[in-house]
Amino acid sequence: MDRPGVAILLVGVAFGLFVGAAYAVARRAWADYRKARASLSGLRKTAWTVTRIATSRGGIVLLICLAAVGWAAVGGEH
Numbered sequence: 453m454d455r456p457g458v459a460i461l462l463v464g465v466a467f468g469l470f471v472g473a474a475y476a477v478a479r480r481a482w483a484d485y486r487k488a489r490a491s492l493s494g495l496r497k498t499a500w501t502v503t504r505i506a507t508s509r510g511g512i513v514l515l516i517c518l519a520a521v522g523w524a525a526v527g528g529e530h
Contacts, residue, residue, distance in 0.1 A: 456524035463520045470513045474506035 481502040485495045 459524045460521060463517045467513050467517045471506075471510045474509045478503045478506040 478499075481499045485499040488495055
């Protein structure tokens with residue numbers, strides 16, 4: 453890849469895939485929590501745990517993306 457734009461595009465796609473999957477899992481957990489709130493008291497803890505996992509995954513991928521953009525900005529392979 454000789455152009456930084458292609459690298460940034462690929463990093464953006466990867467970021468979207470990872471964060472999107474984590475977001476979908478968190479949304480399903482919250483939907484299940486709302487349906488069974490009265491009968492399952494432990495589901496609240498599970499929903500928050502999944503939300504924290506999704507947030508931390510998103511943060512890690514964001515840091516990787518920022519590092520890739522910085523690497524591309526300084527010339528990549530130099």
